[in-house]
Amino acid sequence: MSEHKIDEETGVETTGHSWDNIEELNNPLPRWWLWTFYGTIAWGVLYTIFFPAWPLITQSTGGLLGFSTRGQVVDDIATYEAANAELNTALATVELASLSVENPDLHRYAVASGASIFRNHCSQCHGSGAAGGIGYPNLLDDNWLWGGDHEAIAYTVRHGIRNEADPDARWSQMPAFGDVLENDEIAAVVEHVKAISGQEHDESLLEVGAVIYDEQCSSCHGVEGKGDHEIGAPNLTDAIWLYGGDDAALTYTVVNARFGVMPNWSPRLSDAEVNAVAAYVHQLGGGETAE
Amino acid sequence: MSSTAERPPSLYAPREPIFPRRVNGWFRNLKWGIMVVTLGIYYLTPWIRWDRGPEMPNQAVLVDLANARFFFFWIEIWPHEFYFVAGLLIMAGLGLFLFTSALGRVWCGYACPQTVWTDLFILVERWIEGDRNARVKLWNADWSPQKWRLRVTKWAVWLLIGLATGGAWVFYFTDAPTLAVQLATVSAPAAAYITMAILTATTFVFGGFMREQICIYACPWPRIQGAMMDERSLTVGYRDWRGEPRGKHRKAEGADDLGDCIDCMACVNVCPMGIDIRDGQQLECITCALCIDACDDVMAKIGKERGLIDYLALSDEPAERAGDKPKSVWLHALRPRVLVYTAVWSLIGIGLVFALFIRSDIEIATAPVRNPTFVTLADGTIRNAYDVRLRNKYNTPRQFRLSLTAEDPLRIALQGTNALSITVPADDTVTQRVYVMAAPRFEAATRPRTDLRLWVEDLESGDRASSATVFNGKDS
Numbered sequence: 001m002s003e004h005k006i007d008e009e010t011g012v013e014t015t016g017h018s019w020d021n022i023e024e025l026n027n028p029l030p031r032w033w034l035w036t037f038y039g040t041i042a043w044g045v046l047y048t049i050f051f052p053a054w055p056l057i058t059q060s061t062g063g064l065l066g067f068s069t070r071g072q073v074v075d076d077i078a079t080y081e082a083a084n085a086e087l088n089t090a091l092a093t094v095e096l097a098s099l100s101v102e103n104p105d106l107h108r109y110a111v112a113s114g115a116s117i118f119r120n121h122c123s124q125c126h127g128s129g130a131a132g133g134i135g136y137p138n139l140l141d142d143n144w145l146w147g148g149d150h151e152a153i154a155y156t157v158r159h160g161i162r163n164e165a166d167p168d169a170r171w172s173q174m175p176a177f178g179d180v181l182e183n184d185e186i187a188a189v190v191e192h193v194k195a196i197s198g199q200e201h202d203e204s205l206l207e208v209g210a211v212i213y214d215e216q217c218s219s220c221h222g223v224e225g226k227g228d229h230e231i232g233a234p235n236l237t238d239a240i241w242l243y244g245g246d247d248a249a250l251t252y253t254v255v256n257a258r259f260g261v262m263p264n265w266s267p268r269l270s271d272a273e274v275n276a277v278a279a280y281v282h283q284l285g286g287g288e289t290a291e
Numbered sequence: 292m293s294s295t296a297e298r299p300p301s302l303y304a305p306r307e308p309i310f311p312r313r314v315n316g317w318f319r320n321l322k323w324g325i326m327v328v329t330l331g332i333y334y335l336t337p338w339i340r341w342d343r344g345p346e347m348p349n350q351a352v353l354v355d356l357a358n359a360r361f362f363f364f365w366i367e368i369w370p371h372e373f374y375f376v377a378g379l380l381i382m383a384g385l386g387l388f389l390f391t392s393a394l395g396r397v398w399c400g401y402a403c404p405q406t407v408w409t410d411l412f413i414l415v416e417r418w419i420e421g422d423r424n425a426r427v428k429l430w431n432a433d434w435s436p437q438k439w440r441l442r443v444t445k446w447a448v449w450l451l452i453g454l455a456t457g458g459a460w461v462f463y464f465t466d467a468p469t470l471a472v473q474l475a476t477v478s479a480p481a482a483a484y485i486t487m488a489i490l491t492a493t494t495f496v497f498g499g500f501m502r503e504q505i506c507i508y509a510c511p512w513p514r515i516q517g518a519m520m521d522e523r524s525l526t527v528g529y530r531d532w533r534g535e536p537r538g539k540h541r542k543a544e545g546a547d548d549l550g551d552c553i554d555c556m557a558c559v560n561v562c563p564m565g566i567d568i569r570d571g572q573q574l575e576c577i578t579c580a581l582c583i584d585a586c587d588d589v590m591a592k593i594g595k596e597r598g599l600i601d602y603l604a605l606s607d608e609p610a611e612r613a614g615d616k617p618k619s620v621w622l623h624a625l626r627p628r629v630l631v632y633t634a635v636w637s638l639i640g641i642g643l644v645f646a647l648f649i650r651s652d653i654e655i656a657t658a659p660v661r662n663p664t665f666v667t668l669a670d671g672t673i674r675n676a677y678d679v680r681l682r683n684k685y686n687t688p689r690q691f692r693l694s695l696t697a698e699d700p701l702r703i704a705l706q707g708t709n710a711l712s713i714t715v716p717a718d719d720t721v722t723q724r725v726y727v728m729a730a731p732r733f734e735a736a737t738r739p740r741t742d743l744r745l746w747v748e749d750l751e752s753g754d755r756a757s758s759a760t761v762f763n764g765k766d767s
Contacts, residue, residue: 100707127662127663128662129660129662129663131662131663131666138666138667140663140666140676141666141667141668141669141674142668142669143668143669198671235669238669238670238671239667239668239669239670239671239731240667240668240669283706283707285666285674285676285706285726286668
């Protein structure tokens with residue numbers, strides 16, 4: 001390295017390396033580049049001091065500014081919650097049934113926030129469009145197992161259905177008639193259900209079916225088969241079937257009995273959130289007016 | 292690291308300062324006129340008022356970004372009608388083609404903001420520092436208090452013009468009188484100040500210091516011109532067959548052999564681009580025609596015919612060398628290319644005006660809800676939902692009634708109300724969920740698709756608009 005060779009042509013020192021007699025000039029780095037480079041080094045050092053950087057055993061160094069992306073999210077959420085605090089306080093105690101008329105702005109807020117809560121907590125079973133599926137009620141139609149006015153929907157959301165966690169959960173249980181009735185009796189009662197729901201059926205079995213229905217089913221589903229919101233007994237005369245309305249589905253239901261479970265959302269959703277979901281579900285197309 | 296050896300020549304050429312001399316003449320007057328008109332339009336337009344009713348802005352020309360509207364006198368453009376703006380841009384593009392094929396770089400020479408503002412800045416410079424000779428002298432002088440005084444005065448006036456330019460720009464985007472008061476009381480939005488600062492700085496630098504460098508180095512248009520022009524395009528040219536050999540007309544030098552050019556450099560001294568037009572057509576020439584004025588003036592003084600430097604086309608040269616009379620400028624302007632561009636340009640313009648007249652004041656757009664496609668109700672009725680967007684372009688709130696037409700008897704209902712009409716606020720949009728229902732006894736309840744048309748009627752004006760969609764039955 002002691003050799004300083006000067007290029008004759010330009011007067012600039014060379015690196016001393018020669019390839020096929022071609023030598024490289026040892027021009028200095030451009031000043032602007034060099035200072036930018038030093039600047040980035042200084043920036044890098046300062047960054048590791050002020051921001052989380054060095055990995056330690058369980059976590060990284062925190063940095064003098066105490067910044068974290070998680071903390072930023074927490075702050076953002078707190079900001080939005082603070083901004084909506086007044087609306088949520090009002091929503092927690094409001095009379096839902098008359099909300100859309102008396103306070104349209106709060107109703108709009110309830111429906112909008114209810115929609116996002118629904119997508120978070122409800123859509124897994126009821127579907128993102130609230131259309132449900134086999135075994136999961138469709139919330140868009142005008143038929144309800146446990147009632148479809150604001151109060152009934154809010155109660156269902158709050159306490160759930162057939163769960164052990166909430167003593168106030170809605171509860172009903174259809175017996176499995178496979179142990180009680182003979183196969184031909186089951187076939188007959190299925191024909192009866194098809195008849196009262198306006199489907200094609202076998203006339204010859206109706207007489208037997210009606211008798212069995214009266215004895216076994218009418219106490220819950222009603223003499224006419226209209227069901228009962230109080231005990232969550234489905235209406236058997238309409239066009240809506242939770243588990244299907246054809247022969248096979250009806251027979252399976254009578255033999256085995258089927259029912260779903262819904263969690264109680266009161267520990268996870270605040271009163272305002274329950275009301276928001278209720279307002280959202282009610283306006284989906286089938287909401288009822290309380291009598 | 293000192294190097295005494297000869298270095299290779301630098302590729303960098305410093306700017307040669309240009310001191311355009313004052314010139315009078317027909318083209319100069321035309322350019323003054325165009326400057327007054329274009330700057331007048333630019334600075335004054337935001338202040339024109341236009342009454343649109345109590346709920347609407349009363350500024351004649353307004354780009355309302357916050358509410359996504361563009362107002363132009365009686366015309367209001369909504370975001371979904373942006374094709375009008377696209378059409379205007381296409382017309383502007385074709386217009387440049389048209390003017391280029393008819394009149395060459397007429398845009399550069401007369402109407403380009405860079406040219407107009409530079410012209411204004413040079414005018415200010417001349418008022419404050421004097422004409423060409425005085426400015427050259429001042430440039431070479433040491434920095435005396437006198438030079439400082441002149442320079443600072445000039446820069447201050449330039450900055451004021453820049454400020455007015457940036458200020459006028461922001462006035463197009465909000466109510467001008469309100470913003471003017473806000474600006475005066477330092478309570479305007481930050482965006483206004485930032486925009487004004489940027490435009491003030493660019494006007495100041497582009498018009499005061501960069502000038503012709505913008506045209507030569509920064510602007511793509513001179514390059515595009517190369518593809519647009521042919522040998523019959525109008526340019527500013529020097530009739531060297533008439534002017535050469537040039538020389539001072541002194542008797543002793545055998546003036547009889549000389550051409551009309553007396554090499555007085557008038558054409559060079561007035562040129563804002565710092566070129567010599569006698570060298571031939573150049574990329575730098577913006578065809579501002581000031582050298583024509585300067586040369587005509589000299590020709591008049593020495594008793595020669597005007598037009599030694601003139602608007603001409605390259606194709607003129609052989610004819611004129613052969614002894615033909617100079618061809619009229621209008622014959623250059625009127626040629627097939629020009630007529631084709633004019634026709635296309637006019638067709639688009641007519642199309643836009645037509646589209647403007649047939650557009651409706653109320654509109655409906657329908658988005659069928661696909662999640663789920665249909666819902667079965669208790670009585671077996673099949674129900675479809677649609678999100679219907681209703682636009683009211685009137686300046687007053689209107690009552691819109693919804694109805695439908697379809698081959699099957701379908702029923703319509705609106706979410707959240709028992710009525711079939713809703714109020715849409717003035718100049719606004721409302722999204723309404725609409726239900727359409729087919730009773731189970733009708734075919735539409737089972738058929739996969741039934742064509743359907745949703746109608747909206749403005750109860751006040753009777754205007755109707757419709758949108759086609761489909762109804763999905765049970766078997767879909």
